[in-house]
Amino acid sequence: MVFANTPILRAQDAEAPAAAAAGGLEGDVAVGEALFKSNCSSCHETGTTKSVGPGLKDVHKKHDFQWLVKWIHNSQSMVAAGDPAALKIYNEFNKIPMTSFPTLSEDEIKGILAYIESANNQPAAAAATGAVAAGAAQSEGPSTLFVVLLVVLVVVVVLLSIVLLVVLNLLSRSVDGGREVKKSGESFGSLLGRAARHPAILSATAWVFVLLVVKVTLDGAFNVGVQQGYAPKQPIAFSHKLHAGEYEIDCNYCHTGVNKSRAATIPAANICMNCHGVIKRESPEIQKIYASIQNNQPIEWVRVHNLPDLAYFNHSQHVNVGGVECETCHGDIKKMEVVEQRSSLTMGWCIDCHRTTDVNAKGNAYYDKLVQVHGEEGKGTLKVADIGGLECSKCHY
Template identity: 50%
Template sequence: MSIKRSLTSVPLRLSTLAMLFFLMMGTQVFAVNPEVSDSEEAISAGKSIFNANCRTCHRLDQKNVGPALRGVTDRHSIDWTKRFIRNSQVLIASGDAEAVAIFTEFNQLVMPNHEFLSDDDLMNLLAYIEYGDKVDPAAQAAAGEGGQVAGGGAGIPSEYLTIILGVLVVVLLLILIVLGLIISILTKYLSNQKLDEEDKEFLEQKFDFKKILRSDAFVIIITALVMALVVKTALDELYTIGVQQGYAPAQPIAFSHQLHAGQYEVPCQYCHTGVEIGKSANIPSANICMNCHTHIQNVGGKEGISPEIAKIYDAYDNNKPIEWVRVHNLPDLSYFNHAQHVAVGGVECQTCHGPIEEMEVVYQHSALTMGWCIDCHRQTNIRANGNEYYDKLVQLHSNSKDALKVKDIGGLECAKCHY
C-alpha cells in the first residue's frame, strides 16, 4: 500500500476545484437592457450627443437640474424613454403617470424637445448613459483634492494589479486550507487501517514547522510574493512618471469655476478667448475680469469689495498681469492646437478638462498621456457633414462599414503631434 502517492494526487484536484469555485464566486454579471449596445463606437457617439444636448441639466450618476440618467432603461422602457427625450411635454399633457411624476419632482421645469435626434442617435445616447464614464467616487474625490492618481497613464491600472495580487494570496490560502483538511481526514482514516511499518512510520511522523520554513517550496512562494510586490510598486511608479492627473496648484486669486462656469454659466470661451481661433486657450487678463467686476460687487467703491476681488482691481490699476499658475502642462515635444479640436472637431471642453463647472479649485482631470490622446483619436468620429474639406476623404472611406474617425485621416501618425 502506497500512502505517499495518494497524498500528492488527491489534493491537487481538489485545490484546482477550489480555485475554480473561488473565481466563479468572484465573478459578477451586471445586467442592463440587452437592446442597448455597449460597443465603444456607440458609447463615443452617445457621449458627443450627451455633451451637446444634455450636459447642462443632467449628470449620469447624480441629480442636477434634472434626474440622474444612469439606469434609465431599467426604470423605463426604451420606447417610453425615446418618446420622453424627443418631446416630454406631449407625454406629460397626455397624463402619462411616469412623465408627470418626473415633471412634478423637478419643479415642473420644461425639458427642451429633441425631435431632431434619430433612432440611432437615441440608442447611442442610451449606450453612453448606461455604459459611459463610470467613475469611482472615491478616486474622483481624491483627484479633486489634488492628489496624484496612481496608474493614470496607459497600461494596467494600479487597482487591477492590487486585485490580482489579492486574489493570488487568497487562492494560496485556500489551497493551504484545503490541503490541511485533506491531510487531516486522510490521517484519521489511515490510522485505523492495518499498515506496514514503513507506512506507519510515515503516518506518525510529527509536524515540523521549522522544516517547512526551510523547505524549497516555502522559499519559492515567499520569493514569488516579494517579487510580485516589488514589480507592482515599480510599475505603479513608472506609470506615474510625467503624469500630473489630479494636480491642483494654489492660484494667486481664489477663482471659483464652480461659481462662474457653474452657477452663473459664464461660457468658457468668454474668458479663454483663444480657444476657437488659436493654438492656446489664453489665460484671461485682468481686463476680462473687470468687464464684469466693474459692475458686480462694487458697492462702496474699491473699499467695499472682497479681498480676492481687490487683487483684480490692484492688477488692473497697476497694469500688472495676474500670475496664474498653469494647471495643464504638456511636454515641449508635443503639439496641441485648441482651435483644431474645439472649432473644427467640435470637442467639448469637459471632454479633456472634466466637469470644470463643478470645480471650486481647478485640477487636472484627465491623464493627458500619449496613450490617452491616441485612444481618443481611435474612437472619435470626424464631423464631416457640411464640411467640404472632408468630402474626398469621406468618398475614399465609403467602402468601410465603420464611421470615419480621426485615426483614418492620420490621427495616429507621429508627425501629427511631434514635429
C-alpha cells in the same frame, strides 16, 4: 447688460436650423447662438429672468428692430440723447453701462434675436445635450495585468500549501507505522511551520515579493508627470462654479484663444474688469485685480493643465474642427469651486480618445471623398485614428 470685447464666431452644428423667424425677421439661429453665448450670456438670459441685465424673451416685440440695432451698436449715445426707453433700462439696472458692439451687422443681430426666440419656443432642446464623460477607458500601464497575475499566484501558493500539508501529514503517519502522531512538536502548527519552510513555498513567496516590487516600480514610472487631481491654490479665489455654472458665462468669453489659437489663453485683467469695474468692487479678491492693473503687474495664475514640451496640442483644431466640448477633457467645470485636472492627459488617454471618437465631417467637404471610400470598404464610422490620429508625428515633431 452685456460686457464683452469683440464677438467671437465658432463652428456651428450642421443639424441646427439654418434660419428662423424672429418677429418677422429672418435670422440664422446657429450664428445667433454663437454670438449670444460669446457676448450676451454673461449678463442676459434668453427667458424672463433678470440677471445683470434684463431677460430678453420677446425683446424684438418690445422694441423696434432699428431701435435695437442702435442700442446694441452704442447704448450710451442713446442714453445721452435722452431716449425714453434707453433711460428706463439704464436707470432700472443701476446705471450699468452696456458694452457697445458697433461691429455687429444687422444680419448678425437678427440671428441673435432668432436664437432668443428659438430658445423660448424650444425650452427642452438644451436638456438633450449631455456632458461627455471624461473618464474614458485608459491604457495607463500594466497594473491590471499584474493584479491578475498576482491573484493567480496567491491562489497557486494557497493550493500548494494545502497539498504540502496533506503530504507531510501522510509521511509523518507512515514513518510512525501508521500510529497517530502525539508528539507536541507535530501539531498542526508545527506542520504549517514546516510547510512554510518548504523550498517551493519560499520560492513562491520570493517571486510574489519580487513581482510586487516590480508592479510598484512600473506604476510609479508610468505615473511620472501625471498630475490628475492637481488643484493648486490660485492668487485670486476665482470660482468657476459661480461664473460658468450659476451665471452661465461662456468659456469663450474669458478664454478667447480657444477657437483660434493653440492655447486657450489665460484671461487678461481687462476681461475681468468688463464686469467688475462696476460689480463687487469692494470685494478683497476684486481689489487684487485693481492692484494688478495699477501696479502694471500681471496676475500670476498657477497653471493647472500642463502638457510636456514634447507633445503638441492645438485647442482650435479640437474645438473648431473636431467640435470637442470643454467638459470632455476638463471635466464638469461648471461644478468646480477650484479647478482641478480631472483627466490624466497621458498619451494613452489621448490615443484611446482618437480610437473611439468619430470624425466631425458634417459640412466639411474636405472629408467627403474619404468618408465615401471608408464607407464603401465597410469599416464603419470614420474615426480620428483613421485619418492619422495615431501617427507619432501628429503630436511629436
